[in-house]
Amino acid sequence: MSAVAHGHDDHHGELHNPMEPTRQEQIVMNRFGLWLFCFSEVFLFAALLAARFYLWRDPDVGALRPDLPQAPALIFTCVLLVSSFFMNRAEVAAANEDRATFNFSMASTFVMGLIFLVGVIVLEWGVGGETHILPTSGAFGAVFFAMTGMHAIHVITGLIFVAIVWRNGNLGNYSREDHWGVEACAIYWHFVDLVWIFFYPAIYLIGLAVHIPIH
Amino acid sequence: MKYFLTSALVRGLVGQIVTTWLSYSLIRSFRMTVEGWTVPEVGLDEPAVVLACIIGLFGFLLSCGVVTDWLKMMAGHKPHLKHGAQGRPGWTRYVNIDVNHKVIGIQYGLNSIFILLIGGLLAILFRLELAMPGLQFLQSGDQYNTLFSAHGIIMIAAIFAGVGAMTNYLGPVLIGASDMAFPRLNAFSYWVGVPSAVILLAGIFLGGWDTGWVGYPTHSTTTKMIGVQMFLLGFYLNGFSSIASGLNMVVTAVYMRAKGMSYFRMPIFVWAAVAASILQATTTQTVGVALTMVVAQRTLGMNFFTPILDPELLAAGVPAGDPILFQHIFWFYSHPAVYVWILPGLGIISELLPVFTRKPLFGYKWIALSSVGIALVGMLVWAHHMLTSSMPPTWKIPFMLSTLLVAVPTGVKFFSWLATIWEGKMRFPTPMLFVLGSISVFLLGGLSGPILGTIGTDMHLHDTYFVVGHFHATVFGGFVFPFFAAIYYWFPKMTGKMYDELLGKIHFWIMVPGFWVMSLLQMRVGVLGMRRRIADYGPDLGIQVEQALITVATLAIGWSVLIMIYNLVSSVRKTELAPENPWESRSPEFLAPSPLPEFNYLAPIEVVGEPYDYGLEGATYAVVPTPAGD
Numbered sequence: 001m002s003a004v005a006h007g008h009d010d011h012h013g014e015l016h017n018p019m020e021p022t023r024q025e026q027i028v029m030n031r032f033g034l035w036l037f038c039f040s041e042v043f044l045f046a047a048l049l050a051a052r053f054y055l056w057r058d059p060d061v062g063a064l065r066p067d068l069p070q071a072p073a074l075i076f077t078c079v080l081l082v083s084s085f086f087m088n089r090a091e092v093a094a095a096n097e098d099r100a101t102f103n104f105s106m107a108s109t110f111v112m113g114l115i116f117l118v119g120v121i122v123l124e125w126g127v128g129g130e131t132h133i134l135p136t137s138g139a140f141g142a143v144f145f146a147m148t149g150m151h152a153i154h155v156i157t158g159l160i161f162v163a164i165v166w167r168n169g170n171l172g173n174y175s176r177e178d179h180w181g182v183e184a185c186a187i188y189w190h191f192v193d194l195v196w197i198f199f200y201p202a203i204y205l206i207g208l209a210v211h212i213p214i215h
Numbered sequence: 216m217k218y219f220l221t222s223a224l225v226r227g228l229v230g231q232i233v234t235t236w237l238s239y240s241l242i243r244s245f246r247m248t249v250e251g252w253t254v255p256e257v258g259l260d261e262p263a264v265v266l267a268c269i270i271g272l273f274g275f276l277l278s279c280g281v282v283t284d285w286l287k288m289m290a291g292h293k294p295h296l297k298h299g300a301q302g303r304p305g306w307t308r309y310v311n312i313d314v315n316h317k318v319i320g321i322q323y324g325l326n327s328i329f330i331l332l333i334g335g336l337l338a339i340l341f342r343l344e345l346a347m348p349g350l351q352f353l354q355s356g357d358q359y360n361t362l363f364s365a366h367g368i369i370m371i372a373a374i375f376a377g378v379g380a381m382t383n384y385l386g387p388v389l390i391g392a393s394d395m396a397f398p399r400l401n402a403f404s405y406w407v408g409v410p411s412a413v414i415l416l417a418g419i420f421l422g423g424w425d426t427g428w429v430g431y432p433t434h435s436t437t438t439k440m441i442g443v444q445m446f447l448l449g450f451y452l453n454g455f456s457s458i459a460s461g462l463n464m465v466v467t468a469v470y471m472r473a474k475g476m477s478y479f480r481m482p483i484f485v486w487a488a489v490a491a492s493i494l495q496a497t498t499t500q501t502v503g504v505a506l507t508m509v510v511a512q513r514t515l516g517m518n519f520f521t522p523i524l525d526p527e528l529l530a531a532g533v534p535a536g537d538p539i540l541f542q543h544i545f546w547f548y549s550h551p552a553v554y555v556w557i558l559p560g561l562g563i564i565s566e567l568l569p570v571f572t573r574k575p576l577f578g579y580k581w582i583a584l585s586s587v588g589i590a591l592v593g594m595l596v597w598a599h600h601m602l603t604s605s606m607p608p609t610w611k612i613p614f615m616l617s618t619l620l621v622a623v624p625t626g627v628k629f630f631s632w633l634a635t636i637w638e639g640k641m642r643f644p645t646p647m648l649f650v651l652g653s654i655s656v657f658l659l660g661g662l663s664g665p666i667l668g669t670i671g672t673d674m675h676l677h678d679t680y681f682v683v684g685h686f687h688a689t690v691f692g693g694f695v696f697p698f699f700a701a702i703y704y705w706f707p708k709m710t711g712k713m714y715d716e717l718l719g720k721i722h723f724w725i726m727v728p729g730f731w732v733m734s735l736l737q738m739r740v741g742v743l744g745m746r747r748r749i750a751d752y753g754p755d756l757g758i759q760v761e762q763a764l765i766t767v768a769t770l771a772i773g774w775s776v777l778i779m780i781y782n783l784v785s786s787v788r789k790t791e792l793a794p795e796n797p798w799e800s801r802s803p804e805f806l807a808p809s810p811l812p813e814f815n816y817l818a819p820i821e822v823v824g825e826p827y828d829y830g831l832e833g834a835t836y837a838v839v840p841t842p843a844g845d
Contacts, residue, residue: 036465040499064534
């Protein structure tokens, strides 16, 4: 059974698509597709935010939040925000075929992202140290680890993305006309950053602080 | 045989089984060495099962090769899209990674029918059990619970595959494109569904589960049946397929339409597919969150859904979990999911009716926009599944109103169909019969909807067989019958052969009346007090005759589907070719050769008129280049 008849064979026996989109047309579609993907991810993070506002509340006092150390969270948030600046520089550098700036900016983005990730895991989650908040600390622990964890997975994906694009940039795979890889990486990185702008106040700032006893 | 054993399907399955088994043994033995972790001596170790299933998915994807091109891109290469069978026999394309959207569409279709048969078999098993009061051949309630739970989720997987079949095969063809916008992502969407289905099916045998397809906590977070984890994961991983194919279809429809095809000259099916795709691409994320939360609560002890808490934490003012949260997040997806199935189905009805009534589609723009309307309103009705829950009453009334609002865009479709049929020169081949059958059955489902959407009546009917009757009527009328209509209608296009008309009609005349009997009687026993999701009922309910008839009707439906499969399989083997344009359709794919060439059209087509001007002298929709010298 063959439900697809053969198309044009060129002399090498390879099939050739007469209507194949050009690279520029494909990039336009890629861009729209990636934005749609970000829009889709908005629903993922919105569901987590909804869980946070649904569960972290008291019928009498309203919104609650766990009493967590404020200083490290603020510092790591700043680091992540600044990393987006360097990501943008890297994209501009790729568009200008400026290899030195590209390398420096990608390195900065990567290091700052890594600082954020390690900061969340070591200082916020308290892996390998003393902490009050555990995954089992009621709705506080559950939602806190779900939100930071889901965001951390995206940061890890972003770091891998940055590393791959960084390497491909050094292989000379991006040009003034076609640096879609860098652009995609930048859109994704900014998106992950943007999510944290919503998550940070939801976790650390909004609501009445409740101290979690060691249990 | 050699080609089959080395195909991507077999490689993937072997890869999945090997990696799942290896990682399960490794994780289990690792967990046994850690102090303080309890690992059961006999039986499955639940956290190890969860991790191993996830790793097994990667095992499948890597060994079947669907991600190879992406890995090459990451390594800095620029792999070209490989088209065609690459020197192998033509049939091997369906068991290998292929980027052609028509191949992927047929892969989805075959997959859909295969899973549909499994799900149907489960339904027949528990229908036989329900034919009489008392437990006949099932050993326990748990077995019954596993059967109906698995029937639910497996049928959902089958329907999503069927939607994938229609949107993938028809989408690019109808808009005059050569393929989807992202062919590799398209192949990924199909192939990620295969290991997910394997995980789901394996769940039946590794313990089963008794949560229904909804998996509500706190039952799903506490049940001892480990199959629930496989159910949650299989459901979750299928979501990747939905999201990716949804994105793909939207981008394709926006950027790859033929010259001259404005949005309001798009075939109506594409409008419906885009509306469904938007829902698929967005709301699927939220059910992913809900399912992940249940997995996390079961494996990591994260308390999202249990209102019980450590007294010390409670005294300090730490909030506890809430099971209602799950229902909100879950239904935010799972209600629109039904629209993801029925929108393409209703699109097929609108697409086929003008062909067989030889009249323009009545109110094209209204139908096009009503699909978008159903999709948007559909996102705002989720809590009508929770009218009997402890949700505050101030939430219930807005959700009742929004639910009733769905009837407006749906009514637009119904009146358009009626007006299209009105004074038409009707023809009645099998696809048209199924279209008319869909309309009648969907009307039954539609009319029973507001009864359940209204708070007062829902208090009585919630969780009864009335809901089962309503749900099956909407899904059969909105998806199953249109899907069959589409299969018969495009079968000559897909294969170049014609199906057997008599067998097609026999299929119709068994299945549609059979379904009417089944659905109406389900509603009746529901009103008389039969609960859903229960293995047995008392003889004093007085519903034995109805229950026995429902079972007979179910068997009839099952046989009629087998007739269809026989019809299609035997027709593919015919030597006689189908006529070029058996339905005298104006659609561009019927102006091209059958089966369609690899890239659909030999050169870009051009749209010069309205799509459904049947019966209008001299009206042309599309100019399709014909092969020179043919």
